[in-house]
Every structure is written in structure tokens, then in C-alpha cells.
Amino acid sequence: MPHACLIRRMTEDDIPRLVEIRPGFVSETVLAVERSGDGIEVGWRLVERPLLAPFDKGHDYDFDATERKNIRERLQRGDGLHLVAERDHRLSGILDMLPQEWNSTAFIWNLMLDRDARGQGLGRDLFERAANWGRRLGYRSLTLETQTNNVPACRFYARMGCRLEGLRDAYYTNEDVQRGEVAIFWTYPLT
Numbered sequence: 647m648p649h650a651c652l653i654r655r656m657t658e659d660d661i662p663r664l665v666e667i668r669p670g671f672v673s674e675t676v677l678a679v680e681r682s683g684d685g686i687e688v689g690w691r692l693v694e695r696p697l698l699a700p701f702d703k704g705h706d707y708d709f710d711a712t713e714r715k716n717i718r719e720r721l722q723r724g725d726g727l728h729l730v731a732e733r734d735h736r737l738s739g740i741l742d743m744l745p746q747e748w749n750s751t752a753f754i755w756n757l758m759l760d761r762d763a764r765g766q767g768l769g770r771d772l773f774e775r776a777a778n779w780g781r782r783l784g785y786r787s788l789t790l791e792t793q794t795n796n797v798p799a800c801r802f803y804a805r806m807g808c809r810l811e812g813l814r815d816a817y818y819t820n821e822d823v824q825r826g827e828v829a830i831f832w833t834y835p836l837t
């Protein structure tokens with residue numbers, strides 16, 4: 647089913663309205679991190695495992711004051727791509743990305759849809775706009791981060807053609823692996 651949203655450039659007036667988007671998710675599985683080896687000869691393997699109870703992100707992804715401030719600062723730089731999707735006078739999605747000139751990539755900080763706006767092609771539409779923008783400006787790839795407990799988003803990015811490029815198993819806390827939330831990084835080549 648094609649989505650029926652208006653997609654337009656974000657303005658500063660949209661920032662307080664980001665709270666209209668409900669970006670939480672539920673995952674039935676997790677990508678467990680299996681580490682092997684020691685010292686400088688180590689390997690990591692991701693294995694999808696069912697969870698005893700579904701993981702519910704709850705309100706952790708919500709656009710709180712700190713996140714809105716961060717997005718405003720990125721928007722004010724003026725060199726990124728910041729889009730919102732709107733339906734029935736309500737914001738239903740955001741794409742928030744910035745270039746990283748030093749390695750000629752563009753980093754997607756946020757690609758988030760309201761829970762009622764998912765599964766209708768809007769995520770693909772925003773992702774393709776991100777890729778077209780990056781390609782037009784000559785960046786070599788898009789990069790982004792997900793968590794190992796956000797398997798629905800991982801499936802989406804894999805479907806978009808992104809390739810897993812690595813993980814950091816102590817990126818959020820010293821106990822990331824025990825918490826089941828490890829940062830994984832994706833790349834989408836543009837050249």
C-alpha cells in the first residue's frame with residue numbers, strides 16, 4: 647500500500663512538533679553477540695535469537711528536549727538533509743542526516759516513523775531520498791547505527807541494501823552485551 651504522506655523539508659517550527667511522532671518499537675528477537683578468541687585475534691558473530699518476552703523500547707526513542715535540541719542544532723548547520731512526513735496535519739516521520747566531510751560519507755542520525763505510518767513504503771521513500779541526496783552531493787556512502795535489539799529496523803536496512811560493517815560491543819555502557827543492546831553499524835554504498 648503506497649503511503650499518503652506529504653514529505654517536505656523540516657523547518658524550525660517543526661521541532662516542537664516532533665513529539666507527535668511515536669517512534670517506539672517492539673522486537674520478538676535479538677541479535678545476540680557471540681565473541682570468540684582473545685587479545686588481538688577476536689571475532690564477533692551475530693545470531694538471531696527469540697526472546698522470552700518481546701523487547702519493548704517504550705518511550706526511550708521519543709523526541710525529548712535533549713533530542714529536539716540536538717536535531718535543531720543539526721538543522722541549523724544547514725548542510726544536511728532534514729525532512730518530515732506529515733499526514734492529516736500531524737507529523738508522522740523524520741529523516742535527519744548530516745554529511746561527514748572527512749570521510750566523504752553521510753550519517754543518518756534519525757529515520758523514525760510514527761507507529762501508525764509504518765509498513766506502507768514511507769521508510770523506503772525517505773531512505774531513497776537520503777541515498778539520492780548523498781549521491782547527488784558525491785558522498786561515497788550512507789552510514790547509520792542500529793541496536794541489536796531493534797531487529798525490525800535491521801531487517802528494514804538489510805532490505806534497503808545496507809551492509810553490516812561492524813559493531814561496538816561497549817558503545818553505550820560497559821555491559822552492552824549483557825544488556826542485549828550492542829551498537830551495530832551499516833553502510834550503503836553510493837558510488
Ligand SMILES: CC(C)(COP(=O)(O)OP(=O)(O)OC[C@H]1O[C@@H](n2cnc3c(N)ncnc32)[C@H](O)[C@@H]1OP(=O)(O)O)[C@@H](O)C(=O)NCCC(=O)NCCS
Nearest residue numbers: 757758759764765766767768769770792798799801802805
Ligand atoms: C524502520 C522503519 C523506518 C521502516 O519504515 P517502514 O515505512 O515501516 O518500511 P517500508 O514500509 O518502507 O518497508 C520497506 C521495505 O522494508 C521491508 N521491511 C520493513 N520493515 C520490515 C521488518 N520489520 N521486517 C522485514 N522487512 C521489513 C518491507 O517489507 C519493505 O520491503 P519491499 O519494499 O521490498 O516490499 C520504521 O518501521 C520505523 O520508524 N521504526 C521505528 C523507529 C526505528 O526503529 N527507526 C530506525 C532506528 S535506527
